[in-house]
Amino acid sequence: MADRPAWTREGEALAVAGVDRISDLTPEWAWGGADGSGVRVAVIDSGVDADHPALEGCVDAAAGVAFVMGGDGEVVAEPGRHRDAFGHGTACAGIVHTLAPAARITSVKVLGERLQGKAAAFLAGLRWAVNEGFDVINLSLGTRRRDWALPFHEACDRAYFGGSLVVTAANNVQRRSYPSLYASVTSVACNTATDPMRFHWNPDPPTEFLARGIDVEVPWVGGQTIRSTGNSYAAPHISGIAALIRSKHPALRPFQVKTVLWATAVNVREAGEEVDIAGKLSRRMASGPPVAGGR
Amino acid sequence: MSAVLDEIVTAAVDVTAASVGWLLRVEGDELEVVAAAGGDNPGARVGRRVPVSGAAGFVVTSGQPAAIESPPGDESNVGAGGLDGNPAGVLAAPCGDEDVVGVLEVARPAGSSPFTIDDIEEVALLARVAGAALEAADAMAAVPSPAQLGRELEELAAARPARYAAIARMLDAVLGQG
Numbered sequence: 001m002a003d004r005p006a007w008t009r010e011g012e013a014l015a016v017a018g019v020d021r022i023s024d025l026t027p028e029w030a031w032g033g034a035d036g037s038g039v040r041v042a043v044i045d046s047g048v049d050a051d052h053p054a055l056e057g058c059v060d061a062a063a064g065v066a067f068v069m070g071g072d073g074e075v076v077a078e079p080g081r082h083r084d085a086f087g088h089g090t091a092c093a094g095i096v097h098t099l100a101p102a103a104r105i106t107s108v109k110v111l112g113e114r115l116q117g118k119a120a121a122f123l124a125g126l127r128w129a130v131n132e133g134f135d136v137i138n139l140s141l142g143t144r145r146r147d148w149a150l151p152f153h154e155a156c157d158r159a160y161f162g163g164s165l166v167v168t169a170a171n172n173v174q175r176r177s178y179p180s181l182y183a184s185v186t187s188v189a190c191n192t193a194t195d196p197m198r199f200h201w202n203p204d205p206p207t208e209f210l211a212r213g214i215d216v217e218v219p220w221v222g223g224q225t226i227r228s229t230g231n232s233y234a235a236p237h238i239s240g241i242a243a244l245i246r247s248k249h250p251a252l253r254p255f256q257v258k259t260v261l262w263a264t265a266v267n268v269r270e271a272g273e274e275v276d277i278a279g280k281l282s283r284r285m286a287s288g289p290p291v292a293g294g295r
Numbered sequence: 296m297s298a299v300l301d302e303i304v305t306a307a308v309d310v311t312a313a314s315v316g317w318l319l320r321v322e323g324d325e326l327e328v329v330a331a332a333g334g335d336n337p338g339a340r341v342g343r344r345v346p347v348s349g350a351a352g353f354v355v356t357s358g359q360p361a362a363i364e365s366p367p368g369d370e371s372n373v374g375a376g377g378l379d380g381n382p383a384g385v386l387a388a389p390c391g392d393e394d395v396v397g398v399l400e401v402a403r404p405a406g407s408s409p410f411t412i413d414d415i416e417e418v419a420l421l422a423r424v425a426g427a428a429l430e431a432a433d434a435m436a437a438v439p440s441p442a443q444l445g446r447e448l449e450e451l452a453a454a455r456p457a458r459y460a461a462i463a464r465m466l467d468a469v470l471g472q473g
Contacts, residue, residue, distance in 0.1 A: 085356075086348070086352050087371060088353045113324070114324055141358060142359070144358060144395075169359055214412050220369060222370075224368060226365055227364040228362060229409075229410060229415060230361040230415065231360075232361065
């Protein structure tokens with residue numbers, strides 16, 4: 001909670017450096033020259049194979065934690081190095097690393113071979129990552145159970161107000177999945193791009209952004225590399241780009257990072273350029289052609 | 296119900312141009328093949344239990360559909376769906392409304408085209424239908440048959456005739472008419 005009344009902020013100058021207008025939010029301003037330095041990314045998934053050569057040592061294996069179900073049905077945290085149960089966490093970490101090579105990645109393992117109580121482990125992992133204050137939290141998973149909706153909502157709001165950007169995988173078709181439905185997260189589905197930096201804004205929420213997720217080459221368990229398709233690979237693309245933005249502009253709040261993502265999305269930028277061209281044309285037409293002898 | 300499930304799997308195989316497909320139901324900490332299509336004698340795979348691993352394992356625990364193209368050395372999908380070999384590519388989607396109760400999965404052989412995002416969405420839609428069928432089957436399994444219900448009521452009536460006499464008379468009338 002804030003320790004001073006909100007109105008006392010009104011006299012402060014809180015402009016974002018280098019941004020006088022929305023059109024100043026360009027890719028160059030947003031992430032030009034950034035490599036993810038100083039940014040911590042949590043990958044909440046099936047674990048990460050920290051020794052995979054494609055990850056080039058970007059994973060803080062000792063800082064990781066696995067959440068498993070104890071014998072009495074309680075969630076138990078097991079700190080330290082762990083293996084990837086399926087390969088998916090390694091894949092997501094690999095995508096983030098490709099885009100933001102200097103970002104440090106921590107694995108929060110919540111998916112395993114045992115099926116019981118996975119939503120509880122998932123929530124415990126998210127709460128842990130929020131408490132740790134990661135800059136970006138990648139969640140390429142979700143739950144459809146309504147009875148978990150409120151606890152996930154609370155955790156995501158806490159992340160949002162605490163400064164952690166939670167990036168979740170959504171469905172291309174509307175399907176209930178928590179926490180991807182919440183405004184406090186950045187929800188991502190696939191586009192058809194092959195360029196990892198080519199992402200789009202979706203004006204039809206709750207899915208807000210579209211990023212690469214089709215036929216993506218990703219690291220996998222056993223030191224291998226596979227090609228895979230799914231929205232769960234689109235989310236780490238936005239996580240990686242967000243890591244670049246937060247690396248260059250660490251003071252930005254989650255809603256500002258979302259705004260930068262919106263302004264730099266391909267379809268918003270291209271539309272803006274068209275509007276700009278149209279505006280210039282209309283101004284030129286309004287002024288009329290030069291007329292000899294005119295006033 | 297098994298005919299419905301078989302048709303759903305067959306539709307998933309046809310729409311994705313896959314070679315084989317199967318429907319897995321969550322059974323404790325394992326997955327059981329409850330329907331299969333394509334390949335040699337798909338019915339023989341029904342009833343097999345497989346561990347929560349590979350693409351199906353990820354899908355059932357994450358709730359996210361996925362298509363995975365495996366290189367030759369990747370053994371994470373060996374034995375998927377009760378198959379003996381290692382498919383070149385698999386596509387899996389979760390079944391179920393609130394809980395993931397199963398996984399609809401198709402596989403393609405080496406040399407065929409990789410699965411597309413359209414394939415994922417079509418299989419995901421069929422998985423929703425399969426999930427509804429699995430949940431309906433579970434609900435039906437929990438309802439006793441009329442004969443079983445009749446036996447239980449007769450036993451109650453025999454044990455406490457004063458309390459269940461009226462029910463026993465109604466039951467006699469119904470069964471007598473039947």
